[in-house]
Amino acid sequence: MTTTSPPILCFEGVTKRFPGVMALDGVTFDVAPGECHALMxxxxxxxxxxxKIVAGVLRPDGGVLRLDGRAIRFRTPxxxxxxxxxxxHQELAFCPNLSIAENLFLSRLPxxxxxxxxxxxxxxxxxxxxxxxxxxxxxxPIERLSTAxxxxxxxxxxxxxxxxxxxxxxxTSSLSxxxxxxxxxxxxxxxxxxxxxLYVSHRMDEVLRLCDRITVLRDGQHxxxxxxxxxxxxxxxxxxxxxxxGECFPAHKAEPRGAVRLDVQHLTAAGRFEDVTLTIxxxxxxxxxxxxxxxxxxxxxxxxxxDRFDRGAIRVDGRPVTIRSPRDAIDLGIGLLxxxxxxxxxxxxxxxxxxxxxxxxxxxxxxxxxxxxxxRGMAGELFGQLRVKAPHADTPTASLSGGNQQKVxxxxxxxxxxxxxxxxxxxxxxxxxxxxxxxxxxxxxxxEGRAVLLISSELPELLHLSTRxxxxxxxxxxxxxxxxxxxxxxxxxxxxxxxxxxxN
Amino acid sequence: xxxxxxxKETGLLAVVVLLGGLLAVFGGSVTIKQRxxxxxxxxxxxxxxxxxxxxxxxxxxxxxxxxxxxxxxxxVLIIAGGIDLSVGSIYCxxxxxxxxxxxxxxxxxxxxxxxxxxxxxxxxxxxxGVGLACGIANGLMVVLLRVHPFIITLGTMSIxxxxxxxxxxxxxxxDYPPAFGEFFRxxxxxxxxxxxxxxxxxxxxxxxxxxxxxxGRQVHAIGGNETxxxxxxxxxxxxxxxxxxxxxxxxxxxxxxxxxxxxxADSSTGRGYELDVIAAAVVGGASLSGGRGSAIxALLGALxxxxxxxGIVILEIDQNYTEIIKGAVIIAAVVLDRMSATLGERRMLRx
Numbered sequence: 001m002t003t004t005s006p007p008i009l010c011f012e013g014v015t016k017r018f019p020g021v022m023a024l025d026g027v028t029f030d031v032a033p034g035e036c037h038a039l040m041x042x043x044x045x046x047x048x049x050x051x052k053i054v055a056g057v058l059r060p061d062g063g064v065l066r067l068d069g070r071a072i073r074f075r076t077p078x079x080x081x082x083x084x085x086x087x088x089h090q091e092l093a094f095c096p097n098l099s100i101a102e103n104l105f106l107s108r109l110p111x112x113x114x115x116x117x118x119x120x121x122x123x124x125x126x127x128x129x130x131x132x133x134x135x136x137x138x139x140x141p142i143e144r145l146s147t148a149x150x151x152x153x154x155x156x157x158x159x160x161x162x163x164x165x166x167x168x169x170x171x172t173s174s175l176s177x178x179x180x181x182x183x184x185x186x187x188x189x190x191x192x193x194x195x196x197x198l199y200v201s202h203r204m205d206e207v208l209r210l211c212d213r214i215t216v217l218r219d220g221q222h223x224x225x226x227x228x229x230x231x232x233x234x235x236x237x238x239x240x241x242x243x244x245x246g247e248c249f250p251a252h253k254a255e256p257r258g259a260v261r262l263d264v265q266h267l268t269a270a271g272r273f274e275d276v277t278l279t280i281x282x283x284x285x286x287x288x289x290x291x292x293x294x295x296x297x298x299x300x301x302x303x304x305x306x307d308r309f310d311r312g313a314i315r316v317d318g319r320p321v322t323i324r325s326p327r328d329a330i331d332l333g334i335g336l337l338x339x340x341x342x343x344x345x346x347x348x349x350x351x352x353x354x355x356x357x358x359x360x361x362x363x364x365x366x367x368x369x370x371x372x373x374x375x376r377g378m379a380g381e382l383f384g385q386l387r388v389k390a391p392h393a394d395t396p397t398a399s400l401s402g403g404n405q406q407k408v409x410x411x412x413x414x415x416x417x418x419x420x421x422x423x424x425x426x427x428x429x430x431x432x433x434x435x436x437x438x439x440x441x442x443x444x445x446x447x448e449g450r451a452v453l454l455i456s457s458e459l460p461e462l463l464h465l466s467t468r469x470x471x472x473x474x475x476x477x478x479x480x481x482x483x484x485x486x487x488x489x490x491x492x493x494x495x496x497x498x499x500x501x502x503x504n
Numbered sequence: 505x506x507x508x509x510x511x512k513e514t515g516l517l518a519v520v521v522l523l524g525g526l527l528a529v530f531g532g533s534v535t536i537k538q539r540x541x542x543x544x545x546x547x548x549x550x551x552x553x554x555x556x557x558x559x560x561x562x563x564x565x566x567x568x569x570x571x572x573x574x575x576x577x578x579x580v581l582i583i584a585g586g587i588d589l590s591v592g593s594i595y596c597x598x599x600x601x602x603x604x605x606x607x608x609x610x611x612x613x614x615x616x617x618x619x620x621x622x623x624x625x626x627x628x629x630x631x632x633g634v635g636l637a638c639g640i641a642n643g644l645m646v647v648l649l650r651v652h653p654f655i656i657t658l659g660t661m662s663i664x665x666x667x668x669x670x671x672x673x674x675x676x677x678x679d680y681p682p683a684f685g686e687f688f689r690x691x692x693x694x695x696x697x698x699x700x701x702x703x704x705x706x707x708x709x710x711x712x713x714x715x716x717x718x719x720g721r722q723v724h725a726i727g728g729n730e731t732x733x734x735x736x737x738x739x740x741x742x743x744x745x746x747x748x749x750x751x752x753x754x755x756x757x758x759x760x761x762x763x764x765x766x767x768x769a770d771s772s773t774g775r776g777y778e779l780d781v782i783a784a785a786v787v788g789g790a791s792l793s794g795g796r797g798s799a800i801x802a803l804l805g806a807l808x809x810x811x812x813x814x815g816i817v818i819l820e821i822d823q824n825y826t827e828i829i830k831g832a833v834i835i836a837a838v839v840l841d842r843m844s845a846t847l848g849e850r851r852m853l854r855x
Contacts, residue, residue, distance in 0.1 A: 306735070330737035344735050349728035349795035358725055359736040361718045368717050412736065 008033040008068060008196050009054065009165065015062035016049055016220075023049045025220040026063065031165075036187065036197040038207040038228070041217035041240055042431035050217070051167045051200045055087035056080030078107060086158030089169035093154055096143035101125035103142055104157050128160040129153070132186055146293060148179040155186060159195075166190065167198045172206060173429055176291035176457050177492060184210060202431065204233045205460075216240055241433050258282030260318065261451035262334070262420050264303065267312035272298040273475035276312070280451040282419070285442065287466030288455045289491050295475040296455045297339050300422045303453075304336040305329040316420070330359055332420075335413030337406075339424040339455075345409035346397050353379035353393040356411045382411040387437065403434020410441070421445060424455045439465060459488050471495055516788065516804040519837075523811045527555040531818040554818050558694035566765065568810035569699035570595070570758035574777065575784035575802035576710040577639075577754025582785055583714070584747040585727035585794030586646070589657040591755045592777035593664035594638040599759035599769035600668045602631030603677035606763070610679040620681040627684070631763065632756035638664055639752015643745035653748075661778065669771040678768040688764025699761045703803065706757060710799030713750075723747060727794030783830075784809055787837040808837065 007030035016024040024046045031037045039047040052058040053065065056074030064071045067083060074080045077087070094103040102109070104125050110117045125138035134152045142150060151171060158166050168187075172180040187197060187210060201207050207214060208228050216223040216239040223239050264278040273295035280286045290296045302309045305323040314321055316332045323329045326336070338344035346355050356379045357364055364375050379393040386407045390400055397408060406426060413421060426442065427435045442465055446452050456462050462469055469486050471479045471494040479494040531554040538548045554560065574591050581588050588594075609615050609623030638660070645656045688698050714720040722743050725733045734740050763769050788805030790797030812833050816826050 304735075325737075326735055327737040327739065336735065338735055343729070344731050347725045347728035347732050347795070350724060354721065354725070358721075358733070358738070361721055365718045368719065370716055370718055370721060372716070 005033055006069060007031055007066075009198075010066035010069070011050070011063070012066065013063035014050070014053065014060050014065060016046075016053065016058065017061050022220045024053075024060070024217075027217065027220070027222045028063075029215050029222055029225050031196060031198065032212075033196055034191060034194050035212040036191060036199055036210055038211040038214040039198060039200045039217065040202070040207060040214055040236060041223075042433060045217040045240070045431075046220040047200045047217050048169055049220075051087065051089075051169050051198060054080070054165070054198060055085055055167050057087065081107075081161055081163070084162060084164035085167070086154075086161060086163040086165075087167040087169065088151060088154040088158060088171060089167075094142045094150065097141055099139050099141055100129070100136065100145070100153055101138035103153065104128055104138070104160060124160075128156045131159055132156045133182070148175050148182070151175070151183070152186070155190075159190070163195065165196045165198065167200070169200045170202065170429070171199075172201065172203060176294075177459060177495065178291055180206065202429075203458075204236060207236075208233065218242055237432060257284060258449055261316065262303075262453070263315035263318070265313045265315070267299070267302065267309055267314070269298065269302055269307065269309040271475075272307075273302075273472070276472075276475075276477055278453075278470060278477070280420070280453055282449045282451050283446055284467045285446045285452040285454050285465050287462035287469040288453060288472060289459065289462055289469050289495055290472035291495055294472045294495070296472055297424055298475075299472070300336060300424050300453070300455060303329070304334060304422060330416065330418070333418050334420045334422065335359075335416060335418035337410055337413065337421070337423045337426055339428070341402070341405055341409055341428075346405060348396075348398040350397060351394045352383070352388065352390060352397050352400070352408050355397050355408050356382060356393070356415050359412050360416045378415055379411075382415055386411055386414075386441065401431070401434070403430040403438065406430055406434070406438060407441075410438075414445075419449070420451045420453075422453045422455070425457065426454070427456070427458070427461060459491055462491070463488060513789070513798060513800045513804060515841075516801060516808070520804055520807050520811065523808065523815065524555065527811070527815050527818050528553055531555040531815075555814075560814070560818075562691070562695050564807075564810050564814050565700050565703075566696045567813075568806045569703045570761050571777070571780050571784050571809065572703050572803045572806035573706045573758040573761065574751075574754050574781040575788065575806045576706050576799045577751040578781045578785040579788065579790045579797045579799060579802040580710065580714065580723060581747045581751045582782075582790040582792060583727045583795060583797045584723045584744065585730065586653045586744065586747055586751075587657065587782070587792070588639075588642060588748065588751045589654065589778050589782075590638070590642060590661040590664055591751060591781050592774040593661045593668070594635050594752050594755040595759045595762070595774040595777060596769070596771060597638060597664045597668045598631045598635040598756045599763050599773050600672050600677055600771060601634040602627045602759060603680070603763050603769040604671070605630050606680040606684060607677055609681050611682075612679045620683045623681055624684045624687070627680070627763075628760050631760045632753065635756020635759060636749055636753045639755070640745060640749040642752065643748030646748065647741045647744050665771060665775075668773075672771050674771055676768050676770040680763070680767060685764060685767045688761070696765070699765060702757065702761055706754065707799050707803045710802070714797075714799055719743060719746060724795055727796075729795075780809060783834045787834055787841075789841055805837075808833070 009031040011027050011029055013026045013028055014024055015026055027050060039050060041047045049058060053060050056077045056079050059075070066072065072083065101121050105121055110120045122138050129136065129138060132152045132155050134149060134156065136145070136149065142153070145153065155166070171183060175183060184206070190197065199207065199211055211228050213225055213227055214231065214236060215225040216236060218240060258281050260279050261282050262280045264276060267276045268274050276299055278286070288296050298307065301307045303314060305325045305328050314323060321332055323332065342348060347358065353376060357375045361370065364371050376393065383393050388404050388407045390404060397405060400408065423442065427438050430438065442452060442454065454462065454466060463486055467483055469481045469491055470477055471481070471491060473495055481490055533551045534554050535549050536552050537546045538550060539545060540547050574595065578588060578591060606623065606627040607613050609618055609620065615623065642657055642660055645651065646653045690697055714723065722733070722738050725738060726740055726743055730740060762773065784805035785797065785802050786792065786805070787808055788798065788801030790801065809830065812830055813826060816823065816829065
């Protein structure tokens with residue numbers, strides 16, 4: 001350790017048990033004041049658990065947490081907040097129906113004799129939002145904000161409380177590149193004011209750029225703490241998964257171009273996307289790039305029959321089709337892996353087998369009577385093929401890790417033998433190991449002749465997997481980049497060019 | 505075989521047996537006069553356990569039969585994420601409709617001479633049909649008007665009973681063909697057979713529907729996650745109408761038992777039953793957040809509630825406390841069920 005000042009936070013043998021799992025096992029390391037300290041590890045490594053302990057959301061079973069050298073024990077998040085520690089995370093942190101201002105002051109509404117002083121509150125809220133560069137009316141409800149904006153409100157709240165330590169749990173997992181960029185600027189600004197940041201993330205590139213030191217956890221144990229300037233992506237990944245890995249992304253080798261399977265002509269839905277024309281051949285992976293709100297998921301939803309569109313036509317295998325519901329789309333052989341796996345992709349209360357067969361129950365039955373032997377056989381077979389890590393196909397879906405849940409969601413469409421797949425953020429919230437497997441799987445699905453539309457906010461993922469990349473901005477196609485010509489830089493500029501024009 | 509011990513219903517069955525055991529031990533005995541079957545003269549007397557006597561069993565089974573039947577329907581609905589507050593009113597309207605048709609075939613009716621069998625069958629079909637129709641009406645309104653089932657069925661709870669009130673002019677409908685009541689009250693070995701057989705058939709049908717059919721599986725999926733079900737191409741609207749229809753159907757079947765056993769129906773029949781029915785389903789393991797429940801659980805839930813009522817009589821507890829005790833037991837049952845479910849999950853998650 002070359003830090004001169006004493007650590008602001010010390011973890012000494014911090015332990016946390018969950019039913020059946022040792023989430024944290026004697027974790028020991030420290031955080032210097034004013035640094036940006038990354039917590040990395042695969043899903044289930046314990047990094048979020050550690051973040052939640054610091055923020056008082058969870059209580060440790062053993063070990064000591066020291067703040068400024070004094071041992072502390074938080075009972076609730078408000079204890080932690082009182083000590084100057086706040087957390088920014090993805091899960092519902094606010095009451096979505098209340099206004100921004102009310103949420104900012106939820107626990108300490110400015111009042112006089114029990115009456116809320118609305119005007120004071122709004123004024124103060126405006127000031128707090130300005131400090132994170134968010135220019136919205138504090139009177140509008142939280143539910144009308146985008147994820148990125150909501151996150152900024154969380155940061156504004158932390159800063160407004162005078163937080164000295166802010167825990168950020170996967171802050172960029174649903175932000176686009178440009179929005180992430182904005183967040184990084186705010187983090188830099190926070191640090192210049194002496195705020196310490198504990199940064200929980202999967203993403204190697206941003207951690208290496210943003211953080212001073214990186215602590216890697218594996219299976220609840222502290223593996224190593226490294227200076228960001230003295231390490232490499234490869235080393236961190238190796239520490240995380242405990243073994244060296246080859247290529248993270250398999251290069252998409254074959255370039256088969258079969259017949260056109262999905263043909264979208266001049267698709268327009270007012271306010272969401274406009275005049276989108278897109279063709280996907282069999283064996284092709286077409287990447288769809290764009291900022292959050294550029295209309296990527298909206299386009300996917302319209303093709304899949306969830307939302308209506310105003311104008312345009314869709315052709316499947318050359319025939320014009322009408323798709324009014326997901327049922328129609330599925331009957332035509334289209335499968336959608338939705339962006340929100342837990343809300344849209346899976347029925348978590350059911351077993352893996354039941355989820356896998358969900359879209360094809362009629363084919364597994366005769367006269368309404370379910371053939372559970374065939375169902376079990378089919379699910380078991382796909383389980384083996386996709387290498388789902390679960391004891392058996394009758395395991396409750398809720399008990400699986402994110403990556404394995406995603407495999408189950410994907411298996412649903414493989415069981416149905418859908419030749420056209422729309423994958424919306426297939427690796428969001430998935431750990432490194434499972435991510436590589438899903439990438440290999442997507443590649444194989446295309447190689448087998450399927451037409452794949454791949455939506456992703458991670459440019460490296462798009463660049464490595466796609467045959468070509470179509471860039472969407474403000475609901476319009478602003479460019480198409482062939483595989484050879486595609487680079488992070490080119491695609492970024494296409495995405496952001498329009499975005500900055502729109503801002504002015 | 506191990507599955508039997510692991511099944512959710514096993515715990516509930518244990519509760520039923522335990523309750524029965526306690527009542528048998530603490531209920532004490534009663535003296536019954538023995539009569540000569542031929543002459544009717546008293547020939548002696550015997551001590552009989554108050555709980556463990558056939559007449560008491562018959563009373564318990566008969567009294568919980570309609571709740572059990574409706575609870576199976578309510579369970580299907582609750583698994584799908586719905587709720588039906590109008591079941592008591594559907595039960596009433598169905599009973600009153602069937603009763604009016606049966607009266608027409610009865611001694612005072614215009615078709616007195618006609619076949620009592622056909623009259624009975626017509627009455628049964630009308631009763632069940634009205635129940636089904638009311639249920640489908642609930643389902644269609646929930647789906648087409650996109651209003652929460654709680655609100656729709658709160659409204660129809662009032663509407664259906666109102667229709668029964670107007671059509672009967674608040675009079676009790678009675679005087680069916682005598683054979684009809686005799687059939688339903690037929691007892692063999694002191695047990696009233698017909699209601700018990702109907703309960704068994706309904707529970708079996710409910711179990712097979714939920715566990716082995718495509719719509720049964722879809723019911724679980726929709727209750728577990730409606731959005732994901734829609735994204736998987738399930739006919740969400742149709743399944744919702746179906747489950748409300750089944751809820752109404754069950755209420756219709758329960759109404760058949762009721763008019764058969766009681767021989768009368770009026771517009772206050774089944775008032776407040778919705779709470780007993782939902783309580784039975786929930787005690788039987790149905791989760792109000794959807795996706796979880798079973799037909800056998802519904803039967804056991806109805807039995808638990810009936811055993812409590814029976815226990816209060818047997819243990820000679822002041823009847824005025826019935827509702828208080830019943831309510832406390834419902835809450836306790838659900839809390840215990842959730843605790844055991846969490847324990848079960850922990851056991852499953854252990855590597």
